[in-house]
Amino acid sequence: MNVIEAEGLTKRYVRYKRGRKRETVAVAGLDMAVPSGGVFGFLGPNGSGKTTTIRCLLGLVRPTSGSTRLLGADSQRDLASVIRRVGSIVEAPALYPGFTGRRNLELLAGIDGIRKDKIQEKLELVDLADRASDRVKTYSLGMRQRLGIAASLLRDPEVLILDEPANGLDPAGIKEVRDLVRRLGAEGRTVFVSSHLLSEVRQMCDEVAILARGRCVAIGPVEEVLSGGARAVFVRVDDLEAARSVLARANLESNPVSDGLRVSIDPTESARVTRLLAADGLFVSELRPEEADLETVFLELTRDHTEEDAP
Amino acid sequence: MRYVLVELRRYASRRAVRASGALVLLGIAIASVIVFVNSKGGSDALAEMDRQRTEFVTTCQEQGFFPPDIDDAEALCREQSLQIARDPRFHLETLTDIYSGLSPLLMILALGLGATFIGAEWGAGTITTYLTWEPRRVRAFIAKAVGALAFVFLAALAVQAVLGLALTPAGALRGTTEGIDAGWFVDTAIMMLRSATLSAIFGGVGFALASAARNTAASIIVGFVYFAVLEQILRVFRPNWARWLVAENAALWLVGDEAGVGFAQSRLRAIVTLIAYSVILLSVSLALFRRRDVT
Numbered sequence: 001m002n003v004i005e006a007e008g009l010t011k012r013y014v015r016y017k018r019g020r021k022r023e024t025v026a027v028a029g030l031d032m033a034v035p036s037g038g039v040f041g042f043l044g045p046n047g048s049g050k051t052t053t054i055r056c057l058l059g060l061v062r063p064t065s066g067s068t069r070l071l072g073a074d075s076q077r078d079l080a081s082v083i084r085r086v087g088s089i090v091e092a093p094a095l096y097p098g099f100t101g102r103r104n105l106e107l108l109a110g111i112d113g114i115r116k117d118k119i120q121e122k123l124e125l126v127d128l129a130d131r132a133s134d135r136v137k138t139y140s141l142g143m144r145q146r147l148g149i150a151a152s153l154l155r156d157p158e159v160l161i162l163d164e165p166a167n168g169l170d171p172a173g174i175k176e177v178r179d180l181v182r183r184l185g186a187e188g189r190t191v192f193v194s195s196h197l198l199s200e201v202r203q204m205c206d207e208v209a210i211l212a213r214g215r216c217v218a219i220g221p222v223e224e225v226l227s228g229g230a231r232a233v234f235v236r237v238d239d240l241e242a243a244r245s246v247l248a249r250a251n252l253e254s255n256p257v258s259d260g261l262r263v264s265i266d267p268t269e270s271a272r273v274t275r276l277l278a279a280d281g282l283f284v285s286e287l288r289p290e291e292a293d294l295e296t297v298f299l300e301l302t303r304d305h306t307e308e309d310a311p
Numbered sequence: 312m313r314y315v316l317v318e319l320r321r322y323a324s325r326r327a328v329r330a331s332g333a334l335v336l337l338g339i340a341i342a343s344v345i346v347f348v349n350s351k352g353g354s355d356a357l358a359e360m361d362r363q364r365t366e367f368v369t370t371c372q373e374q375g376f377f378p379p380d381i382d383d384a385e386a387l388c389r390e391q392s393l394q395i396a397r398d399p400r401f402h403l404e405t406l407t408d409i410y411s412g413l414s415p416l417l418m419i420l421a422l423g424l425g426a427t428f429i430g431a432e433w434g435a436g437t438i439t440t441y442l443t444w445e446p447r448r449v450r451a452f453i454a455k456a457v458g459a460l461a462f463v464f465l466a467a468l469a470v471q472a473v474l475g476l477a478l479t480p481a482g483a484l485r486g487t488t489e490g491i492d493a494g495w496f497v498d499t500a501i502m503m504l505r506s507a508t509l510s511a512i513f514g515g516v517g518f519a520l521a522s523a524a525r526n527t528a529a530s531i532i533v534g535f536v537y538f539a540v541l542e543q544i545l546r547v548f549r550p551n552w553a554r555w556l557v558a559e560n561a562a563l564w565l566v567g568d569e570a571g572v573g574f575a576q577s578r579l580r581a582i583v584t585l586i587a588y589s590v591i592l593l594s595v596s597l598a599l600f601r602r603r604d605v606t
Contacts, residue, residue, distance in 0.1 A: 058446070111441075
């Protein structure tokens with residue numbers, strides 16, 4: 001079952017500046033489905049439409065066209081029926097800076113009549129129990145982020161939507177949030193995390209959707225999306241020049257890299273490379289798929305998309 | 312109801328509310344001390360008052376302050392003497408008038424509080440968090456508005472009650488409690504309720520303006536411009552519209568015909584007019600809240 005769905009989601013913002021109408025397309029026909037369970041990354045550069053999509057999902061913004069569904073409920077019409085099963089943070093956690101961390105949680109818990117022991121439990125979960133009586137304005141960014149996560153967990157939600165949870169955090173804070181998200185995902189919840197940080201998504205997520213200019217350009221398991229960009233193998237041989245000429249005769253492109261060759265071939269056809277080289281007495285001491293990192297994949301996908309969009 | 316209770320707890324925790332409350336309490340303490348010190352209920356003070364009045368009446372008659380052809384010039388002199396040599400005692404009975412005079416201040420404070428209750432939420436972005444807990448916007452808005460109105464109403468009652476208690480020693484120990492009877496208690500309680508009702512209406516207006524503007528300051532500026540400028544202009548250039556002005560209706564609601572607004576209108580009509588203004592503004596604000604994106 002898909003817990004989050006977007007179908008043809010489009011959001012245009014219209015603003016008037018000096019009498020002129022200005023239209024910004026934040027999301028352009030986004031189609032996406034997020035399966036139940038695990039950590040799902042929603043990756044895209046700043047301004048690609050991640051936050052707008054999340055706002056549409058949570059009923060904060062009305063789509064210009066298309067629809068979003070959360071736990072099967074239409075976000076614009078039936079959200080109230082499922083909202084108790086959803087926890088979320090949109091952009092930075094919005095908390096009352098003059099109130100203590102505990103007071104912030106108590107006020108939210110009061111909406112649903114959640115017991116006070118649950119508040120303590122969540123504060124301990126995010127390691128904030130010792131600072132719960134301090135005003136939020138004295139918290140570091142990481143602590144605020146953790147308090148926001150604690151607030152979103154008060155209802156023990158099945159689905160957790162976190163918008164850039166690592167934004168503005170120092171490395172230690174990023175690690176804390178990453179570990180927490182992983183833990184929550186491992187508990188059987190669906191954690192939907194948006195990020196513009198490739199490394200974060202790679203380390204945190206099981207599946208990923210890549211967003212560029214308001215459209216989903218790739219979706220699937222992180223490793224699958226990653227291997228989608230691996231179209232080469234690294235080969236280590238003693239005589240690089242001889243190896244290059246052997247491969248060239250077989251119409252295989254190769255380029256010297258560090259102390260080996262980068263051969264443009266699908267990794268599943270690696271045997272062909274070893275066969276060709278061995279036939280000429282060149283023995284391979286190392287061969288491995290040259291995995292494109294997520295950054296390369298991301299840039300390739302978004303470049304392709306940009307080229308498609310070009311007039 | 313649970314939502315409204317949450318809002319009441321939130322408002323009570325606000326620093327702006329606590330600071331305003333502390334300032335009001337400080338003002339009440341200072342005022343009650345001044346009244347206590349200035350109230351002189353001893354026999355010497357009363358004898359001095361009688362002496363001054365008698366002296367004034369004598370001078371008034373001898374020097375002919377009023378033309379001799381006026382009937383009962385002596386009575387007029389005596390009446391005048393009450394102003395010249397005022398009773399040095401604090402009359403607890405005047406508390407009703409004090410509440411009436413305090414109302415404009417409470418109304419201004421209520422406008423600001425109503426505005427900050429929702430304006431601060433937009434400023435801090437917490438409205439987004441709230442809507443991810445309660446996405447039904449009509450319900451969310453009504454809970455917040457009812458919470459704000461209830462808070463302002465109760466706060467206005469509390470301020471008046473505290474003021475009454477703070478002034479009681481001055482009346483009981485150094486002044487007079489003449490005229491305090493069951494009827495007075497009823498009249499005073501009604502005045503407190505009238506004043507608190509006006510405060511709630513003004514709180515609603517502040518809330519509606521701040522919600523529409525998504526900003527506290529904008530709401531207070533609009534309120535100030537309306538009351539300090541627009542109503543003044545209308546009063547001068549459109550005197551026939553006076554029955555629709557907020558200040559006139561508020562005065563009528565508080566003190567009835569004694570308000571001297573220059574036209575005949577019932578208290579009921581005055582309060583209905585004011586409630587209608589508040590409801591219209593809140594409805595427009597709700598419609599905008601429902602329709603607009605929360606970004």
